[in-house]
Amino acid sequence: MRCPVLPVLLLAPLLLVACSEPPLSAGRPETGASTPGASSLSPTPAAGAMPPAAAPSTASIEVLPFAAQLVSGVPFAEARAAILGAGWRPIVTGACAENIGGDATVCRELPELEACSGTGAGYCLMAFGSADATRELKLRTSGGHQGWAATGEAATVRLDRAELGLVGPSAGRTCGSSDFTTFLEAFAGDPAVRAAWTAPLVRVALRYDLGEDTLDVAALQRAVEFNGFPVTHQGEAFHHVDANGVVDVAPLALRISEPDPDTRDVAFDYGMSEGNRVRFVRSDGCWLLVEDPDPPSP
Numbered sequence: 001m002r003c004p005v006l007p008v009l010l011l012a013p014l015l016l017v018a019c020s021e022p023p024l025s026a027g028r029p030e031t032g033a034s035t036p037g038a039s040s041l042s043p044t045p046a047a048g049a050m051p052p053a054a055a056p057s058t059a060s061i062e063v064l065p066f067a068a069q070l071v072s073g074v075p076f077a078e079a080r081a082a083i084l085g086a087g088w089r090p091i092v093t094g095a096c097a098e099n100i101g102g103d104a105t106v107c108r109e110l111p112e113l114e115a116c117s118g119t120g121a122g123y124c125l126m127a128f129g130s131a132d133a134t135r136e137l138k139l140r141t142s143g144g145h146q147g148w149a150a151t152g153e154a155a156t157v158r159l160d161r162a163e164l165g166l167v168g169p170s171a172g173r174t175c176g177s178s179d180f181t182t183f184l185e186a187f188a189g190d191p192a193v194r195a196a197w198t199a200p201l202v203r204v205a206l207r208y209d210l211g212e213d214t215l216d217v218a219a220l221q222r223a224v225e226f227n228g229f230p231v232t233h234q235g236e237a238f239h240h241v242d243a244n245g246v247v248d249v250a251p252l253a254l255r256i257s258e259p260d261p262d263t264r265d266v267a268f269d270y271g272m273s274e275g276n277r278v279r280f281v282r283s284d285g286c287w288l289l290v291e292d293p294d295p296p297s298p
Contacts, residue, residue, distance in 0.1 A: 059135065059164045070162040075155030076141045076148055079162075080112075083128050088137065091127040092206065092219045106145050108208045111219055116145055123160065129167070129220040133201040133290070136165045167200045175286030180256070180264050183287050184280075189233035198223040198289045207295040216295050228292035229278045231268065240270045 061067050066082035084090075090112030097104040099115040107113055116124040122144035128137045141148075143157040150156060173196035176186045186193045201220040208215045230241045237251035248270075255267045262282040270276070279291040 059166050061137075061162055061164045064137075064164065070139075070159065072158075072160055074159045075151050076139075076143075076157040076159055077151045077155065079139070079159050080110075080126075083137065087131040088128045089131065089203070089218055089220045091129050091136065091201065092204070092217075092221055093127075093225060106148075108215075110145065110148065111206065111217055113145065121160075124157075129201045133199055133203060133220060134167055136167050136201065138163045138165070169200065169284075169288075170196050173197070175284070178285055178287075180280070180287055184254075184256075184266065185233045185238075187287075187289070188229075188231050188238060195223070197283075197286060198226065202226045202228070202289065203291040203293070204228065205293055205295040226292070228276065229266075229289065238268075240268075 061070055064070070064086075066079075066086050069079045069082040090110070092111045093114055095115065096107040096113045100107060100113070110126065112126040112128055114125040114127060116122065121142045124141045124145055126139040126141065128139075129135065130137075139159060140161040141157050142160045143155075145157065147155075148157040175183065175197070176193060177183050183197075187197060188194070200223050202223060204219050204221045204226070206217045206219050208217065227243075230243075231252060231254070232239050232241050232247055234247065238254055239250070240248045240252045242248070252268055252270065257265045257267070259265060264280045264287065265277055266280065267277040277292070277294050278289055279293055280287040280289050282288075
């Protein structure tokens with residue numbers, strides 16, 4: 001089997017378990033837990049394209065107001081409540097459903113979940129991001145994921161390790177134009193520009209179907225997985241790009257608004273009643289995509 005690529009500092013024991021045991025769910029494709037697939041927006045960047053942001057550099061957990069809840073042995077539900085209560089958001093990845101297998105209900109219960117080992121200590125990997133999307137907190141828990149909500153002495157899912165990282169932009173990036181309309185054409189049409197000027201963690205609004213009810217979740221998504229702006233610029237027009245990378249030849253109308261002088265919202269309608277909108281903010285003399293503020297239509 002192909003061993004999943006997992007963060008080494010947090011998941012060394014998990015990696016050993018995963019490599020020595022059968023796949024987490026028989027009959028499903030193997031996948032890397034921390035290596036999300038490329039965005040379907042555009043083809044793989046050509047040689048010379050801007051590389052993805054570097055891995056987060058480490059920082060001291062002691063600076064966090066909830067540091068006392070991040071020590072080994074604390075019930076995961078208690079640590080999670082402290083993290084979310086401080087305004088941090090789950091970092092959502094499609095790797096969760098792939099790694100858990102089945103209907104992956106727990107991926108909706110715990111949007112921050114990336115992967116769990118199926119045997120042994122039952123290690124699981126979670127990730128959260130700060131409200132300003134500049135810090136990433138990785139947790140490793142033991143005890144699987146069943147009964148994760150239990151607290152106190154009844155808790156079987158407990159914190160094993162925690163690691164805090166700083167998230168920053170790619171080095172050496174340049175901006176083609178500070179004029180937003182000109183910039184947007186380059187952003188949509190050039191994968192290198194898109195990679196350089198998409199925040200490493202993009203704020204997203206998710207909506208989960210829970211039978212007769214829905215749950216809205218404020219979350220974060222890594223730039224390499226973010227596909228909330230399926231638009232390209234070719235010739236003299238913008239065009240919609242579907243999930244398979246097929247470009248619609250019909251021009252796509254974009255609506256640009258200015259909530260304030262340093263913010264631009266870009267909206268469009270394409271096959272959905274409520275349309276789609278992304279937000280750019282002025283950054284380093286250019287424009288950075290930082291948010292997809294609207295939950296998807298039900």
